[in-house]
Amino acid sequence: MELNTLIVEGGRKISGTVRVGGAKNSSLPLIAAALLTAGTSTIEDVPRLKDIETMRGVVEALGARVIMEDNVMTVDSSCLNGNEPPYDLVRAMRASFLVMGPLLARMGSAHIFQPGGCAIGARPIDLHLKGFAALGAEIDMSGGVVKAKVDGRLKGDRVYLDFPSVGATENIMMAAATADGRTLIENAAREPEIVDLANFLNKMGARVRGAGTPMLRIDGVEELAPSSHTVIPDRIEAGTFMIIAAGTQGSLYIDNVVGEHVKPLEAKLSEAGAHVETFEGAMRVSADRRLKAVDVTTMPYPGFPTDMQAQLMAVLCTSEGTSQVTENVFENRFMHAPELSRMGANIKISGRTAIIEGVPNLTGAQVNATDLRASAALVTAALTAEGETHIHNISHLDRGYENFEGRLAKCGARMRRE
Numbered sequence: 001m002e003l004n005t006l007i008v009e010g011g012r013k014i015s016g017t018v019r020v021g022g023a024k025n026s027s028l029p030l031i032a033a034a035l036l037t038a039g040t041s042t043i044e045d046v047p048r049l050k051d052i053e054t055m056r057g058v059v060e061a062l063g064a065r066v067i068m069e070d071n072v073m074t075v076d077s078s079c080l081n082g083n084e085p086p087y088d089l090v091r092a093m094r095a096s097f098l099v100m101g102p103l104l105a106r107m108g109s110a111h112i113f114q115p116g117g118c119a120i121g122a123r124p125i126d127l128h129l130k131g132f133a134a135l136g137a138e139i140d141m142s143g144g145v146v147k148a149k150v151d152g153r154l155k156g157d158r159v160y161l162d163f164p165s166v167g168a169t170e171n172i173m174m175a176a177a178t179a180d181g182r183t184l185i186e187n188a189a190r191e192p193e194i195v196d197l198a199n200f201l202n203k204m205g206a207r208v209r210g211a212g213t214p215m216l217r218i219d220g221v222e223e224l225a226p227s228s229h230t231v232i233p234d235r236i237e238a239g240t241f242m243i244i245a246a247g248t249q250g251s252l253y254i255d256n257v258v259g260e261h262v263k264p265l266e267a268k269l270s271e272a273g274a275h276v277e278t279f280e281g282a283m284r285v286s287a288d289r290r291l292k293a294v295d296v297t298t299m300p301y302p303g304f305p306t307d308m309q310a311q312l313m314a315v316l317c318t319s320e321g322t323s324q325v326t327e328n329v330f331e332n333r334f335m336h337a338p339e340l341s342r343m344g345a346n347i348k349i350s351g352r353t354a355i356i357e358g359v360p361n362l363t364g365a366q367v368n369a370t371d372l373r374a375s376a377a378l379v380t381a382a383l384t385a386e387g388e389t390h391i392h393n394i395s396h397l398d399r400g401y402e403n404f405e406g407r408l409a410k411c412g413a414r415m416r417r418e
């Protein structure tokens, strides 16, 4: 039986050292990219998470052989024999759709169940499909399945993304890597995970330029060769630890962080009165008093990440003054707010904006986790609260944080699953 409730004893300062793992949101496209070549690629520092297991299931269902030892994954894509990932896996994780680009490039066709909306928004895939169509794929959507096919090679072209979608940029980049001619992705996403994927593709022999800027240029090559790569540190996991240190007025030395990747959060925490020291590949975050209110608006990178919004809101609930949080990336990403209110927070939502009136403290309550980052936010709030918080449906947390409780326990947290 799954232990799906986390009981957190609050009011303890979280202090010590934590190591951040490889980025989930980099690992997922990297595993998909390994399908682009007939051979064995090695990906290091892959976190052991539910979402990674789901992606592993997806590529195995397509014929790849995967071995995971500690945090090293090898993906042997010598013999792909499928082009249709199982419905249950696609439904369990939208990022499964990232195999569409590699399948189209390698097999000339892909059938993938249309991912539905999820707790944080409708999350359409129109921009992915616009890109594939521009590269010459024929797309048919009927019966809830996206069927894409191309005769021969895809053909490079210009793709303008109406919004710098992370997934669409990745999917189109992978499809274009072996297309005939040049692909330009305009208004491309600039997230560090995009750069990581471009680096891996280039090690495989691709010619991707401009990753990290709004204009990606991909000169298609005939074929790619397997390669090895180490995943970048998870900036969202690092950020979650930064917020926990500041919110509990503790002090965490956070190892394996790229300072540049967490700049937007660092700036906000400093503005709120936390101390942030940066070292080569590491940082220390601490606070010796209650934080001050700050305003924040989520934006595509290098703006403030939507994946940190819930956790920051958790500590703004007890900050001094009134904070305003605006969510610009997803249309329904305030599911954590009513749960924080159960703990005594004073939050008013109007459309895409939440106004948070800081209260002196939160108190333990029964709360429900609705998605991955909401779970992390509730753990954060529970750590700062007085008394015991019972977080139900905590299994969402395991999609994105490896041994979260174990690492925090070493830094003074008290929590257990029931």
Ligand code: EPZ
Residues within 6 Å of the ligand: 025, 026, 028, 094, 095, 121, 122, 123, 124, 125, 126, 127, 128, 129, 163, 164, 165, 166, 167, 168, 189, 306, 307, 329, 330, 331, 372, 373, 400
């Ligand atoms: C990635 O999702 C991340 N997931 C998300 O992390 C993250 O929240 C998100 O980027 C934004 O940073 C992975 O990398 C696996 P998008 P993705 O396409 O690629 C709209 C987490 O907690 N859109 O950049 O799906 C979309 O609806 C997760 O780890 C379209 O309209 O995000 C959304 O409003 C959750 N049409 C916005 O763009 C499309 O075709 C951003 O989505 C695609 C997206």
